[in-house]
Amino acid sequence: MRYLPHTEDDIRLMLDQIGVGSISDLFGSIPASLRLDRPLDLPPALSEPELIRELGRLADANRQNEYSRFVGAGIYDHFAPAMVDHILLRSEFYTAYTPYQPEVSQGTLQAIFEYQSLISLLMEMEITNASMYDGATGCAEAALMARRIGRKRKRVLIARSVHPEFRRVTATYLANDPDDLVDVDVDAHGRVDPADLESKLDEQTACLIVGHPNYFGVLEDLDALAGSVHDAKALFVVTFSEPLAFGLLHGPGRSGADIVAGEGQSFLGAMNYGGPSLGIFSTKDKYVRQMPGRVCGMTEDADGRRGFVLTLSTREQHIRREKATSNICTNQGLCALSATVFLSLMGKQGLRRLAALNLSKAEYLKARIRELSGYALEHDGPTFNEFVIRCERKPAADIHRALYEKKILAGVKLKDDYPEFGSHLLVNVTETHGREDIDRLVRALDEA
Amino acid sequence: MRYLPHTEDDIRLMLDQIGVGSISDLFGSIPASLRLDRPLDLPPALSEPELIRELGRLADANRQNEYSRFVGAGIYDHFAPAMVDHILLRSEFYTAYTPYQPEVSQGTLQAIFEYQSLISLLMEMEITNASMYDGATGCAEAALMARRIGRKRKRVLIARSVHPEFRRVTATYLANDPDDLVDVDVDAHGRVDPADLESKLDEQTACLIVGHPNYFGVLEDLDALAGSVHDAKALFVVTFSEPLAFGLLHGPGRSGADIVAGEGQSFLGAMNYGGPSLGIFSTKDKYVRQMPGRVCGMTEDADGRRGFVLTLSTREQHIRREKATSNICTNQGLCALSATVFLSLMGKQGLRRLAALNLSKAEYLKARIRELSGYALEHDGPTFNEFVIRCERKPAADIHRALYEKKILAGVKLKDDYPEFGSHLLVNVTETHGREDIDRLVRALDEA
Amino acid sequence: MNMYENTPGTTGLVFEEPLIFERSRPGRMGYSLPASDVPEVDPAAVYGAERVRESIAHFPEVSEPETMRHFVRLSQWNYGVDSGFYPLGSCTMKYNPKINETLSRLPGFLSSHPSYPAEMVQGSMELIAALECMLAEIAGMDATTLQPSAGAHGELTGLMLIRAYHLDRGDARTKILVPDSAHGTNPASSALCGYKVVEVKSGQDGCLHPNAVAAAMDEQVAALMITNPNTLGIFEKNIREIAEIVHAKGGLLYNDGANMNALMGVARPGDMGFDVIQYNLHKTMSTPHGGGGPGSGPVSVKSVLEPYLPLPRIVRREEGFRWDWDRPKSIGKIKGFHGNFGVMVRAYAYLREMGREHVREAAERAVLNANYVRSMLKDLYHLPYETASMHEVVFTDRNQKDRGVVTMDIAKRLLDMGFHAPTIYFPLVVHSALMIEPTETESKESCDRFIDAMRRIDEASRIDPQSFQEYPKRTFRRRLNEVLAARTPVLRWKPAE
Amino acid sequence: MNMYENTPGTTGLVFEEPLIFERSRPGRMGYSLPASDVPEVDPAAVYGAERVRESIAHFPEVSEPETMRHFVRLSQWNYGVDSGFYPLGSCTMKYNPKINETLSRLPGFLSSHPSYPAEMVQGSMELIAALECMLAEIAGMDATTLQPSAGAHGELTGLMLIRAYHLDRGDARTKILVPDSAHGTNPASSALCGYKVVEVKSGQDGCLHPNAVAAAMDEQVAALMITNPNTLGIFEKNIREIAEIVHAKGGLLYNDGANMNALMGVARPGDMGFDVIQYNLHKTMSTPHGGGGPGSGPVSVKSVLEPYLPLPRIVRREEGFRWDWDRPKSIGKIKGFHGNFGVMVRAYAYLREMGREHVREAAERAVLNANYVRSMLKDLYHLPYETASMHEVVFTDRNQKDRGVVTMDIAKRLLDMGFHAPTIYFPLVVHSALMIEPTETESKESCDRFIDAMRRIDEASRIDPQSFQEYPKRTFRRRLNEVLAARTPVLRWKPAE
Numbered sequence A, B: 001m002r003y004l005p006h007t008e009d010d011i012r013l014m015l016d017q018i019g020v021g022s023i024s025d026l027f028g029s030i031p032a033s034l035r036l037d038r039p040l041d042l043p044p045a046l047s048e049p050e051l052i053r054e055l056g057r058l059a060d061a062n063r064q065n066e067y068s069r070f071v072g073a074g075i076y077d078h079f080a081p082a083m084v085d086h087i088l089l090r091s092e093f094y095t096a097y098t099p100y101q102p103e104v105s106q107g108t109l110q111a112i113f114e115y116q117s118l119i120s121l122l123m124e125m126e127i128t129n130a131s132m133y134d135g136a137t138g139c140a141e142a143a144l145m146a147r148r149i150g151r152k153r154k155r156v157l158i159a160r161s162v163h164p165e166f167r168r169v170t171a172t173y174l175a176n177d178p179d180d181l182v183d184v185d186v187d188a189h190g191r192v193d194p195a196d197l198e199s200k201l202d203e204q205t206a207c208l209i210v211g212h213p214n215y216f217g218v219l220e221d222l223d224a225l226a227g228s229v230h231d232a233k234a235l236f237v238v239t240f241s242e243p244l245a246f247g248l249l250h251g252p253g254r255s256g257a258d259i260v261a262g263e264g265q266s267f268l269g270a271m272n273y274g275g276p277s278l279g280i281f282s283t284k285d286k287y288v289r290q291m292p293g294r295v296c297g298m299t300e301d302a303d304g305r306r307g308f309v310l311t312l313s314t315r316e317q318h319i320r321r322e323k324a325t326s327n328i329c330t331n332q333g334l335c336a337l338s339a340t341v342f343l344s345l346m347g348k349q350g351l352r353r354l355a356a357l358n359l360s361k362a363e364y365l366k367a368r369i370r371e372l373s374g375y376a377l378e379h380d381g382p383t384f385n386e387f388v389i390r391c392e393r394k395p396a397a398d399i400h401r402a403l404y405e406k407k408i409l410a411g412v413k414l415k416d417d418y419p420e421f422g423s424h425l426l427v428n429v430t431e432t433h434g435r436e437d438i439d440r441l442v443r444a445l446d447e448a
Numbered sequence C, D: 001m002n003m004y005e006n007t008p009g010t011t012g013l014v015f016e017e018p019l020i021f022e023r024s025r026p027g028r029m030g031y032s033l034p035a036s037d038v039p040e041v042d043p044a045a046v047y048g049a050e051r052v053r054e055s056i057a058h059f060p061e062v063s064e065p066e067t068m069r070h071f072v073r074l075s076q077w078n079y080g081v082d083s084g085f086y087p088l089g090s091c092t093m094k095y096n097p098k099i100n101e102t103l104s105r106l107p108g109f110l111s112s113h114p115s116y117p118a119e120m121v122q123g124s125m126e127l128i129a130a131l132e133c134m135l136a137e138i139a140g141m142d143a144t145t146l147q148p149s150a151g152a153h154g155e156l157t158g159l160m161l162i163r164a165y166h167l168d169r170g171d172a173r174t175k176i177l178v179p180d181s182a183h184g185t186n187p188a189s190s191a192l193c194g195y196k197v198v199e200v201k202s203g204q205d206g207c208l209h210p211n212a213v214a215a216a217m218d219e220q221v222a223a224l225m226i227t228n229p230n231t232l233g234i235f236e237k238n239i240r241e242i243a244e245i246v247h248a249k250g251g252l253l254y255n256d257g258a259n260m261n262a263l264m265g266v267a268r269p270g271d272m273g274f275d276v277i278q279y280n281l282h283k284t285m286s287t288p289h290g291g292g293g294p295g296s297g298p299v300s301v302k303s304v305l306e307p308y309l310p311l312p313r314i315v316r317r318e319e320g321f322r323w324d325w326d327r328p329k330s331i332g333k334i335k336g337f338h339g340n341f342g343v344m345v346r347a348y349a350y351l352r353e354m355g356r357e358h359v360r361e362a363a364e365r366a367v368l369n370a371n372y373v374r375s376m377l378k379d380l381y382h383l384p385y386e387t388a389s390m391h392e393v394v395f396t397d398r399n400q401k402d403r404g405v406v407t408m409d410i411a412k413r414l415l416d417m418g419f420h421a422p423t424i425y426f427p428l429v430v431h432s433a434l435m436i437e438p439t440e441t442e443s444k445e446s447c448d449r450f451i452d453a454m455r456r457i458d459e460a461s462r463i464d465p466q467s468f469q470e471y472p473k474r475t476f477r478r479r480l481n482e483v484l485a486a487r488t489p490v491l492r493w494k495p496a497e
C-alpha cells in the first residue's frame, strides 16, 4: 500500500524493540470481546487508475453542465483566478495545521492577519476573526454573542428575509430557548417591516439580525434599522450570503453594525455542493473578548522582528473549556487563505469591477423581465445580483419545470421556504452569465 | 494588465531618473524607419474567463475521447500518478532556469543527478546526460557522436525498423553527407536482416543504429548485433521509443550498447500531441567527453557538504562554441524531473508490474487476433506492447476506416512509412486498455 | 556531541515579505475580467449615491506576479506534513494523498450546487450516501450525518441529538460527564448545548474507572462523553462496564472520535456500547488540515438516535437519491446546506483506495509507530502512565525540568532540528505534557530520526540547559512574544494615519 | 552600513534530504496499479529467461509520502521567478502566468496524439496554426514552423533553411559570419550545420559596423547571424545597411531572436532585412523555463525560405487543418512529431491574453526597467558600452576588481541577499560581464531593491573586500567546488560495493 512505508523487516524490528510478538499484541489493552473479528465491510481497495475512474463516474453523474443555471440562493457561481488554486496547492499551506508553533507557521499566520484586515476593510468593521464554519453557523454564533453581551437581554429578533439556512441553524443553536428567537416580518418591498420591528424591540432584545442583501436579494435600509436597534440598546447584526455586493455597497460597519456574519463562498470560486464554505465574522473592538473563534495578532520575535501569533486565546475552548465563547477549534483556514488570495488579486479596482458586472447583468435581466407580460418583479427596491420574479401566468413550479425541460434552471422556487410566495422564483445572475444566456432565459419564460 | 506592475507614477519617476521624456524615447536607438508605426495585427486581449473559454473550445475540438484508441507508434498513453504533477507545479522547480548558480539550484541539480542515476540503472549503462530534446534528435546526436568517436569512420548504418521519425531527423542532421547514412534491411521476423548488415559493415562504419523494441514492436537480437558491430570496430547504438519495455527486458547496456538514445515520453504520462518529449541519452564512461548535452556531477560545498553542479561543460557550446559536442543549451529539464518522480514512485516493483500489465494486455490481443480469420500477426518474434497486424481480407485502410466509424482507432497504417506493408496496421495496447476495449476491437475487426 | 547530526533541520535562503497592503501601489491590478456584454449600469443610479462606496478604501492594488511571489514566500515560512515529521498529538497529521487533491477538483463536483434539483446532482449525492455508510460501518453504528464542519461541530451535533433523545422521552437532563483528560472542545460543546459539565477524574492508570463514573452518574446525566482511546493515548479498557453503568441510569455514551485512527478495523465504538461518535475526517481520513480547516466532523449514531439527525437526510428512492426533509424529530440544521462536501470527496477517495484491505493496516501501523517511539524514549523521558499506548504516547518534561529545560524548550528545540513539535501542555491532566502521534505514514527511519533528536535534546538538557532559551534559531522567526500580542492586540493592518 | 537592510534575503528552516536511493527499503511501494483483467503472461515464456531482468537492480523502493517529501524538500533548495527577482540576462525570466499552467493541462490537449487522424485533433492543429501566424506577424515574417525544441534548435533549423536555400540555387556556400558578442549556440549551431564560423568584431559602441561586415562578406558567406538587440542589450542600429551588404553578396540575414522581448510590437526583424529568426517561447512568450526546459524555438521566415521549412507543414483546407507532407524542398524533419506542443499552448494563451493591446507594453516596460537599473547603477559599476540599452544592460566588475572583488563575488553576494544573480561572464566580448535583464514583470520597487543591493555590494567592496570569499552563507549550500566535480566526475549514484 503506497501510503504505508513499513516494510516487513521494519515491522519485525519495531515489534522486537517494543517487546511484543505481533501487531495484534499491540492491541492487548482492548478486551478481546471488543475486538472486531472480521474484516470491515468496505469495498475492496482501488488502485489509482480505478479510483480516478470511480470518482470520474460520480462527477459525471452530476449533470448541471448540461443546463443554463440561474441559481444562487446563498451559494454563487463566480469566477476565481487560476492563480488562487496554485497557492492552495502549496504543500506548506495545506498540509500544515493550526499554527500552534508560530515559528514554523508564519506563512499561515501572516495570511490570516491579511485576511482579517481585508475583511475588516471590506465590511468597514473594526475586527474580524480567523473564520467561522460558514455563514449560517456564524449567524448563530452572532446571536449567542449578542446574548452574552446583552447579559439579561436574551431575545433575538431575526428578520424573515434572513437566509432560511441561517435561520434554521440559529434556531438549532438556540433550541434550548426557542422562545428567545422571534421572527420579524418582511414588508411589501421585501425589507424588514418597520412597524413589526418596532413592536418587537424592547428591553429583552439582545439583537436584531437582518440580511443585506437579504435572501430576496433586496437591500435593507441599514441606517434606519441600526437607529431603531441602537435606540432600543440592542445590538445590530448584519448577515449576508453574497459579500461581493460590498464591492459596490458600503460595508455594514458604516451603518453601525455591531456584528457582521456571513458566508464568504463567493470569494472561493467553486460551489462544491455548498462546502467548504467560509464563515466571515466581524465585530467592534470593544466586543473582541466576546467574539467566538480564533484571531491572529501582530507581535515581535526574540530578535525584535515583526511576526504573528494566535492571540486572545483565553476566550477559547482549549483554555477556557466550558466557559469559552464558542466550542469552535478547527475552522475554515484554507478557505480564508483562498479568499485572501482572491481579494488580493481582485484588489480595490477588481472587486468593484466584478461587482459592477454582476449588477449590470442582473439589471439587464430585470429590465427584460419588466418587458414580459405575465411576469413581474416582486420587490421594487434595489437588488444586487439576485431578485424575485412573480409568475402571473402559471404556478412558478410549472414554469420552472417547463424551463427545466429546455435545459434552463430558472432559479429556486420560493414556496418551499416562504409559503406566501407560491408563484415566485428567486433568480440569480452573475458575471458567468453571457447576454445570450440571459436572453435565452427570457425567451423561454416568454414561451412558458 | 495584470502581469505588468508599473503604475503611471512609476513610469514617470523612472523616465525622469533615466532622463528621457517618454517611453518611446527609450527606443531612440532604433532608426525611425524601422519602427512599427501601427499596432500589431493580433487578436484583442482576452480576460482570463474569456481565455478559459477559448482554450476550452480548442481542447474540446480535439475529439479523441470519443474513440477507443490503439495508437502508439512512438507516443504512448500511460498512466501517471497524480503526485507527479503536484511536484511539477512547485514554483521553485518550474520557474527556475538552468542551474547556473548551484547554491540556489540544488533542488534541480539533485533531481538531475537522480535522473541520470535512474536512467543509467534502467538502461544498464554507465552514464546518462541531463536530457536531449527527444528520441529523434537524440538518435541524430548519437550518430554524430559515433562519427566523432569513429574519427575517419563516418558511415552510419541505420535499421529500417528504427522509428521513422528518428530516421528522418537523423537524415536532416546528416544532410551534408547524405551518403553517410545507409539503411539496413529488415527481415521477415521484423528484425535487422543479418545478411544485409554483414554486407554493409566495414571499416567506414561509425555505428549501427537499431531500435529495441523497434518500430514494429519487435525486439532485436541485441547480443548478436552487438557482436557483429563490435567485430567491425563500430559503435552499437540502441534507440527506443517505449522505455517501459525495460521494466521487463534487460537494458541495452547489458548487450554492450555503446550509446542508448530514445524517447522517454512514456514516463511523462501525457501525450500532449507529441511534446514536450524527453530525450534519453546514455553512454559509456569512456565516451563522456564526446557526449552531447549537460551533465550534473556530485561535489562538495565550502563546508564540505555534498552538493551538485553542472560539470564537464568544456564539451558544451557556451565554453567551446563551434567546437562543442552539440549546440544544445536548454534541454527538457522539467520532463526529466517528471520522469524522475515517476520512476521513483514506480520503483523497482512498480515499473516491472506496469510493464507486465502492458505485456499481458498486448499478448491477450495477439491471442485474440490469432483466432480471427482474415488477420495475422506479421512477425513471429516477441513484442512488448505493440505489434503489426496483417489484414488479409481487405486493404488496411478500409479496415481502419470501418473501425473508425465505430469509434475505434485501430492503430496506424504502416503503408505511409513502409510501402511494402500495404495491408498492415501497427497496434498498441497499454495498461489503459480494459479487456472490454480489446474485445470490442477484436469484434470490430471480425465484423469489418 | 553534535546535536544536529542525523537531524534534517538546516537553514537555507528564504525571503522577507511585507504585508500585501505594503505591496500596494495605486493603479496596479491583479485581475482580469471581461468587458460587459450588457449595458453598464451606474451603481449610484440604482442604489443612490450615499450607499455606493467610491472604492474599497485601502484595499490593496497588486499585480499577479507580485501576488504570486507574496504567497509563495509566505508558504516558505510554513511547515507541513510534506515538509517533515509532524507528530502533533491528537491531530493525526498523516499524509494527504495527492490523488485526492486532484479528484476533489473535478469540475463535476466543483460546479455542483446544493439547491440544484436532486436529479441533477446524483453524483454528489451518491458519494455522500456511500461515505455515510462506510463511516457507520467503521464505527459500528447505524446511521451517519456528514453535515458538521469539524470535530467540535460534530460534538455539538452529537450532544444535541442526545438532548433531543432525552426530551423526546420527556426526560430533560442537565449534565454531561466529561473526564478530566478531555479535549477543551468537549466541555465547551457541552456548555454550548446548555449542559452543565461535570468532570470525572481518571485513575492512576490513565483510565476512567467504573466506580468514578458510577459515583458521578445519576438521572440528571444526559451522557458521558469520552475519547477512546483517550487523550493519553490509552484505550478505555473498562468501557463496557462504564457503558452499562451509564445506560442503566438512562444516560447515553458519546465517543469523541478524534482518535479513531487507533481503532479503524480493529474495534468499533458501536460494539463497545457507544451510542454516538463524531469523526474528524481531517484527521482519521487523511483530508488536509489546511492550516486549520476546512475539516469535516461526521456523526455516526445508533438507531435510537437516528430520528434526531440533522435535516435533511439523504435517502435512496427508486428514482435515485433524494433529500428527505420530513423528519419531525430532527434537531434541525446544524450547518448551511450539506456540510463541507469538498472534504468528503477526499475522505471518500481515501477510503476507496485503502479499502477493506488496508484501513485496518493504517490503525495497526499508527499504533506500532507510537509504541516504537515510546519504547525508545521511555528511559529518558518521563512517562506519566505506564498503561499501554495506542496511536500516541504522552511524556512529560519531569526528567528535564530539574535541569531547567521544560516542555516548551523541548518543542522549540525540535523545530530547530527540523521536526514539528508534538502537542504540548495537553492533556491538562498531565503536567507539561508532550503528546506524540507519529501516524502510520511515517517510516521507521523517520521515527528513528525523531527518537535520535529527542535523545540529543535530553543529552543537551544535561550538558547545556541554558542554551535552550535561545531556540529556535533556524526558523524564519525566533520565539514570538505572545504576551505582547495579547496585551496590546494588533489584529489587523491599518493604513498609516 | 547594514548591508542587508532592505534586501529580502534571510534564512529559514529547510531540510537535508538524501538521494532517493538512500531512502529506499526493500518492499516499499509508491505505486498503485490495478490487477490485470486479462490472463497474466509470464515474461520469461514470451522472451526467454535470459532477456528478462529479475528486477531493475538497485532501483529505489519508496512510499508515496516519502517521495512527496523528498521532492518538496528538493524544491525548497531552489530559487525561481516566483521566489524573487531573477535578472538573468539573455534569459528573460519573466513571470509565468498561472492560468497558462492550468490551461495547458486541459485533458483535451494532454490526450491528443500526433498520429491521430487530423480530423480528430483539430483543436491542437488550430492552435498551432494560429500561433504560427501570430509569431510571423510579431517578427514581420511570412511563415513559421513550431517544430524546434529550443532556441539553439531553432538556430540549427534556420541555418539548415539557409543551406537548403543556397543549395537549391546551386550555390554551396561554406561560411557563417557571427559577431564576437554572439551566444555560444550561434557558432555551435553553425558548425553543426557544416559551416565554417567567421567571427566579426563589433565596434567600440558595441554595434556591428557595416565596414566590418563588408570586409568579411563574400560569396562563400551563407549568412550573417546576429542577435538584435545584441547580447550587450544594444540595438544594431546599422542593421539596414548591414542587411544590404549581406544581401548584395547573396547572403541571408539570420536573427537570433532570444532578445525579442525588447522589440515585440515596437519593431520587426522582418522590416529590418532579416530573412529568418528563431524565437525562444520560454523567454519572450512567458512559458516556464522549467529548470532548463522544455522550451520551444519556433522559426519564422520570409517567403523565400518558406519552401524549405521542416516537414510537415500545417495547412488549412476546406475540410479543416491538415498536415502537408508534400514539400519537396523541405529540409525534412528536425524533431519527432510537431514540437513541444505543451509549451505552445502556454505561449498561445499568453499572446491571447496580452493581445494587440499589451504585447508592445511588455517590450516597453522591459526596456524601461533595464534603463532604470542602468541609470541608477552606472556611477558605481563600469558600463563597458555607453550606447543606449534596450531590455538588458551589461556592466563589468572593473571598478570593484581593484578592490579584490570580482564578478563571481558580486553574483554570490547577491544570492545571499535574496536575489538571483545576473548572467555572468557573458557575453565574452566584455571582460567579466554582469548582464542584467529585469523583464517587464518586475515592479519599480523590485528594481529599487536590487539597485540598493548592488549599491551596498559596491560599498562593501570598498570596506570589506575580503569578506566576499565567504559568500553565499545563507543558501542551503555554500560555494560548490566545480573543479573537484570536473576532475573526478561522479555523474550518478552507485550502490555501495
Ligand SMILES: Cc1ncc(COP(=O)(O)O)c(C=O)c1O
Pocket (backbone or CB within 6 Å): A328, A329, A330, C090, C091, C150, C151, C152, C153, C183, C185, C227, C231, C256, C258, C259, C280, C295, C297
Ligand atoms: C481529542 C479531540 N477532540 C476534539 C477535537 C476538535 O476537533 P476539531 O478541531 O476538528 O473541531 C480535537 C482537535 O484538535 C481533538 O484533538
Ligand SMILES: Cc1ncc(COP(=O)(O)O)c(C=O)c1O
Pocket (backbone or CB within 6 Å): B328, B329, B330, D090, D091, D150, D151, D152, D153, D183, D185, D186, D227, D231, D256, D258, D259, D280, D295, D297
Ligand atoms: C542570445 C541567446 N541565443 C540563443 C540561446 C539558446 O537558446 P536555448 O537555450 O533555448 O537553446 C540563448 C539562451 O540562453 C541566448 O541567450
